[in-house]
Amino acid sequence: AKTADAVLLIDSPAFNLPLAKAMREAGVKAPITYYILPQVWAWKPKRVEKVEKFCDNLASILPFDEKFYSRAVYVGHPLLDELKFKKEKLINSSKIAFLPGSRRSEIIRLMPIYREVAKDIKDKEKLLVIPPFLIDKVAEFYGDVSEFNIVNEAPKALYESEFAFVCSGTATLEAALIGTPFVLCYKAKAIDVWLARKLVKVKYAGLANIMYDFMGKGALHDELIQEQVSALNLLNAYKNCDKDKFLTGCNELRAYLKHGSSVNVAKFLMPSRQE
Template sequence: MKILVSAMETSSNVHLKELKKYLSNDIEFVGVFDKELGKPLYDLTNLAIMGFVDALKKIRFFFRLRDELVELAKDCDKVLLLDSSGFNLPLAKKLRETYPNKEIIYYILPQAWAWKKGRVKVLEQTCSKLCSILPFEKDIYNDKEKITYVGHPLLDEIKEFKHELTNSGKIVFMPGSRKTEITNLMPIFKELIKKIPNKEYILVIPPKFGDEYIKKTYGDVSNFTVSKNAHEALSQAEYAFICSGTATLEAALIGTPFTLSYIAKKLDFFIGKTFVKLNFVGLANIFFEKMGKEKLHSEFLQSDVTVENLLSDYNSMDKYKFFENSKILRQYLKNGSSQNVASVIEN
């Protein structure tokens, strides 16, 4: 079986790699994905975008890429779209127009529950099957047979969950994977470690970054122990300071207390605040709100991201309460998603 794949985010490809373990060996991927999974059209590093402004700069390229993928789909049995709604929704529309009977599966759905609820109609009209990784997501869809909660991929990918609080003396710092995130947070993290003495400071850096890029983007990291394995670092740490994103949910599931911080470009933050009507940005907090519970962790955004605020949160957090709540979060998400999605694709 040949499957057209559009997986443009680093996190999507982590999920895709886990999914592939459950697929038959005769399944071939074509399209956009990590080169470890086959022969993609483009290197993923050329596709990375940061915010609305960057997306506008690359719009011509993405129109051309969409057309290339539609052409490739002609010889494919099915289509698998992962996340990246800004690109994958228009792609789904074009695919449905071109191939009315082609099976289109969407895994890691657009966050229509957060904003742009009109996307629900588009998804239901263009996709054959919708694989949801959020328990509450199906509530906003009309076609209940088309959407299925398949579990959450992180419960497949995280190999070790804490069974007790750790006093390891290790603190993890995760300033994100995009250049702007890193350059915004690293100066603050470097000052913060001066206020938390006698600890080992673990800096998690994505494996794809080479030494030259690290030196240019992160600056002097001599006061940190560098790790390129986020899950291992988090499982060993007693605390973490993390940029908003998937990593916050990983820490919450593993059971490592943390503080979320995020500094976006001012225009991107203004647009996001205007259109996204959510009380929290961290997924774990959003889940707890859906369950009718208090937030799991603190969130500091924009000008509130200061050494003083992060240090105060570190000193005042009820770490035992956080740890107990992390168990509730795992129960809420129930199980991993990879095997279930593989069944959807092959059935």
């Protein structure tokens, strides 16, 4: 690392903050860029001091990071590099997407409810989105998937679907930026949720809703958390959804995030090539 021209740290503060400290103590002179900053707006605000002490460039992917970091520079959001397409109008595709997450604990808790919901939704093609790295573990992680057609491209499935049931995480923001109406579903261990409610300082679980809150707006989508995650509640969210607001929400979020981040991050690493 001592001979490097630049250092790029990406997300993962539990790993990257000690690494940044160790590099500084080892005398690394290369500028350190931290990309995808720790979510201090949600929890662990003390990380601000460490990030600003050990890192030269703070490359933020959320416009409101600048409220919490004195040197954060908003570079854009990586999903806007990836998602070049969005819905221009609502579609009745007769497809419904089910995204149960990528962690085994999430999948095991959501799949029995998703199966029940899928059985109750008639005359629709049900797409079960499975990450490519789990395609060989369907039986172990997902159980009976006879109600579903298995796909592994989340953005494509969301774009093709008229509605989606989405586990909390990046996929909720993907759905919002594509313009697909959806409901967030999150079910975890009771102790994990208890700790989160004690420690996490934001009102919502979904990134789109968190952004809307920082914009001073009400929630874009419904959130069903813990005991609220039942087949009846999921079906009611599907049947009673105000789908029109998701097209407006898609455009508002894209305007808020402005652009992708890859080009601007590269400028930190190669400042001599800036035009």
